[in-house]
C-alpha cells in the first residue's frame with residue numbers, strides 16, 4: 001500500500017502574537033502527532049537559544065548560498081535578518097507520511113501558498129493591537145529600535161489574515177492550542193472523506 005503524504009501545517013501571524021509560545025505548548029502535549037521544522041536564521045541567538053533546537057543559526061553568506069542552491073522551501077527577510085525553511089527535512093518527513101508544522105512569518109507563508117496550496121494555513125491573531133505591543137515589549141528580547149520595527153511591520157502582517165484558511169485568536173495559550181488541534185483533526189477528516197469519495201468514484205461506485 002502506498003503511504004499517504006503528510007499534511008503541511010503553517011502557523012503564522014505577527015511578531016509577538018505568541019506563535020512560539022503556542023507551538024511549544026502544542027509540542028509539549030503527549031499526543032502531538034506532527035513534526036516541527038526547525039528554521040534557519042541569520043539573527044543572533046537570544047539568551048538560552050540553542051543552535052539546532054530553536055534555529056539553525058547561519059551567517060548571511062551561508063544563508064545566501066543555501067538560497068542559490070535551492071535548499072529552502074521558502075525564505076524571507078524580516079526586520080533585517082533572513083529566515084527560511086530547510087526544504088529537505090520537510091520533503092522527507094511529508095514523504096514518510098508524517099505531518100510537518102512550520103512556525104513562520106507571513107511573507108514565507110505566502111510563498112508556500114503558491115508552492116504547496118494543499119497545505120493548511122492558520123493565522124494566529126492577537127486579542128488587540130495594544131495587547132500585541134504589550135507582549136512584544138514584555139518579552140524583553142529586542143532593543144527598543146527592533147521592537148518599533150516589528151510593531152510597524154505588524155499592521156501589514158495583520159492585513160494578510162484574510163488569506164488564511166483559519167484565524168485563531170491567541171487569548172489564552174491553552175485555548176489557542178485546543179483550537180489548532182481541532183482544526184488539524186478536522187482537516188484530516190476532510191481529507192480522508194475526499195480520498196474515500198475519489199477512490200469510490202474511480203471504482204465506478
Ligand SMILES: Nc1ncnc2c1ncn2[C@@H]1O[C@H](COP(=O)(O)OP(=O)(O)OP(=O)(O)O)[C@@H](O)[C@H]1O
Pocket residue numbers: 013014015016017018019020021022135136138139170171172173
Ligand atoms: N496567550 C497569551 N497571553 C499572554 N501572553 C502571551 C500569550 N501568548 C504568548 N504570550 C507572551 O507574548 C510574548 C511573545 O510570545 P512569542 O515569543 O511566543 O511570540 P511570537 O509570535 O513567537 O513572536 P516572534 O514572531 O517575534 O518570534 C512572550 O513573552 C509570551 O510569553
Ligand SMILES: Nc1nc2c(ncn2[C@@H]2O[C@H](COP(=O)(O)O)[C@@H](O)[C@H]2O)c(=O)[nH]1
Pocket residue numbers: 013014015019039040043074075076078083084085103104105106107108109
Ligand atoms: N519566513 C519565515 N519566517 C520565519 C521562519 N522561522 C521563523 N520565522 C519568523 O520570523 C519572525 C521573527 O522571528 P524571531 O525568532 O526573530 O522572533 C517570526 O514571525 C517567526 O515566526 C522561517 O523559516 N521562515
